[in-house]
Amino acid sequence: MTISETREKVLSGETKLRDIVEHYIRQIEDQNPKVNAYVDTDFDAARTRAEEVQKKIDNGTSGKLAGVVMGIKDVISERGKKLTCASKMLESFESVYDATVIERLKNEDAILIGRLNMDEFAMGSANEYSNFGPVKNPHDPTKVPGGSSGGSAAAVAADMAMVTLGSDTGGSIRQPASYCGVVGLKPTYGRVSRYGLVAFASSFDCIGPLAHSVEDAARVLEVIAGFDEMDNTSSQIEKEDYVYAAQNPRKNIKIGVPDEFFGEGLDEEIKTGVNKVLEDLEADGAELVPVKLPHTKYGIATYYVLATAEASSNLARYDGIRYGHRADKDEMLDELKKEEKALKEQFEIAEGDAKVEIQEKLAKLDTPLIRLYKKSRTEGFGDEVKRRIMLGTYVLSAGYYDAYYGKAQKVRRLIQDDYKEAFKNVDVIVSPTAPTTAFELGSKQDDPIQMYLNDVYTISANLAGICGISVPVGTHSNGLPYGIQFVADSFQETKILNAGRLVELKLS
Template sequence: MTITETREKVLSGELKLRELVEQYRKEIETHNSEINAYVATDFEGALARADEVQKKVDNGAAGKLAGVVMGIKDVISERGKKLTCASKILENFESVYDATVIERLREEDAIFIGRLNMDEFAMGSTNEYSNFGPVKNPQNTDKVPGGSSGGSAAAVASGMAMTTLGSDTGGSIRQPASYCGVVGLKPTYGRVSRYGLVAFASSFDCIGPLANSVEDTARILDVIAGFDERDNTSSHREKDDYVGAVQNPDKNIKIGVPEEFFGEGLDEEIKKGIEEVLDKLEADGAELVPIHLPHTKYGISTYYILATAEASSNLARYDGIRYGHRADKDEMRDELKKEEQALKEAFEQAKGEEKIELQEKLSKLDSPLIRLYKKSRTEGFGTEVKRRIMLGTYVLSAGYYDAYYGKAQKVRRLIQNDYKEAFKKVDVIVSPTAPTTAFDLGSKMDDPVQMYLNDVYTITANLAGICGISVPAGTHSNGLPYGIQFMGDSFQETKVLNAARLVELQS
């Protein structure tokens, strides 16, 4: 059921909130052992919360989201709940405050039932890079669900949550939405507060909803959007009537069709399916406008320079000293002493240049504090996070900053300008959400570049700071769903919701 249908049943007394939570509890207990979407659940807390909200319902004071049972991606703070980011380095960390989005959802009587699996620190496109193990796609458990919000998408697709929150840095809401056959919305940067969102790349990260319908994403956005004084990147711009845009969609829209997004690398069946969707929209009154986005070919390179640079900076705080995983100090000291002793013994027996080399190694031996940092971070971070920290540190290093980071910032502006020019002619821009359907688990673990290329159609929206939505467009002959993406200009969420609803009405 949609949020509207559920809320009507709750308000009429046909459905009690405790019964609703028990239904989701049953689904989670039945399916999560296989799907692995939840890393933690709080059934007792959800039931207690259901009783609180039920009293408000009975007294005629229910909020907009009374009856909504949600899962939260494990990168968003909930007071008193573990906030691990699916990483060993934060495996025992407990949040001491609520994110702004959590506060706003709770004020409208949403019920939170658990924490959702993800790629570690939101770094990945497959949800295989998690300290809790990979999430599996509910449509086919041999396939990836997409990432990094794979747990958020899988929970909705498998009926283990009515709606969920994810985060999108380069497509991490929209791409798993496509792979799992649900709706995923990335708002404009600054539309939704990032206060309480653990940073991956601060100038890219956005919180957004995943759901089974476009209207449900609009209802969640209506609650979480708006200015927040605790986030200095939050926009003062007033939010729009998102639900109205879905309930009364305008068929006479201008849709930009960029040739750059329908060329080499796109699965032919997906291309044909999206063209059929666009033909139907055109027949109903939409105008298809050919456009060019010439700098999008640099999107992947630009993103992985800038995002890894920001990740390198943001993850420097995890040092094993103030909080998070800390290596065993005694073990570390013993290791350091053995290393020092071995060098000293070799030095005593060495002669000539070898003695000079060993003396230099001894002088450069880590201090206990530096070794503790290294060992804690080595043990705490996973493969993909280490890869991105190293890439980011490299592009920010002396001698390479201007050649890589500085140049990438200039290309980012060119990509933004491409979109600005395009939106002077059209209401929304269409593309596939991903070049293929979900692929086999483990098939791209040894080739990270191929994994990165799965975000080719979603990344530029984050570079430009604009909004985007993925809505199911069809089912491939392999039995897996695929999505169509609509991107809108900054703070034009109503337009992408409108377009997505028109697609939804075709099914």
């Protein structure tokens, strides 16, 4: 059921909240072994919380999300729960405070039932890079669910939660929403507080909902959006009535159609399906307007320079000293002593230049502290995280900063300007959410560039800091869902909710 249907039944007394919670517990017990969306659950706490909220319902004092059972991506801080970011680096870390979004959900009586799988530190487009193993697409377990919020999308698609929270750095809510056939909403940067969200790329990261319907996404956004003094990037611009926008869509909207997002690399069936929906919207009163986004072709390159640079900086704090995985000290010291002994033995029998070379190696041998850093990070981080740290460190290094990082920041501004110019003439801009449907598990692990290209239509919205939504629009001949994406100017979430709801009405 939708949130409004659930609340109607619960508030009328037709359904008890404990029965709703038990439904989701049964679903998780049945589906999660197949899908691997949840990495941690607390059914007893959910049952207790249901009883507490039921009393408030009976007293007429319940919040806006009373009756809503939610899962939370394991990158958002929740007091007393593990916060692992699906990484060995944080496998035993427990959060000591609630993120602002969690606090706001609890204040409106949402019931949080578990923590959701993800790509490690939110780095990936397939949810295969997880310390807990890959999430599987509920529509076909041989396919990926998308990433990094694959667990969040799969949980909704498999009816293991009514709504979930994910995070979106370059499409990590919208792309898995498309692959799993659910609604995924990325708010404007600064619209939802990032306080309590473990940082991947601080100037890109956004928290947003994944849901069965546009209205459900709007109801959650209404609760979690708004200024937060704990987040110095939080905007003080007043939020709008998101639920009203989803419930009362106007048909005469102007939809920008960029050629750049309908060209080479797009699956023909997806292209045909998206164009058919646009034709139907046009017949119903929408105006289709050609727009140009000339710099979006540089989006992926720009994103992977800037996002990895920020990741390199943000992940430097995981050193095995203050918190996070720490390598075995005795093992590390033994390893270091063996290296030193071997070099000294070589030095004794070496002659000439070889002796000098070995002496230099001895001089450069790690101190115990440096070796502890190296070994802890080597053991704690997975391959994709290491890849991005290395790339980010490279583009920030002396001699390359201006050539890569500085230039990418300039291109980012050009992409922002492209959107600002386009939004002078249209309400929203449309594209497919992803160029293909979900791909085979393991098929792109040896070719990360191909994996990165799956975010080609979503990344530019993060670069520009604008809002976007993915709505299911059809089923491919291969049996897998795909989505349509609408983006709107900063803090214009009502416009994407409006457009998304029109699509739902056309397909219902």
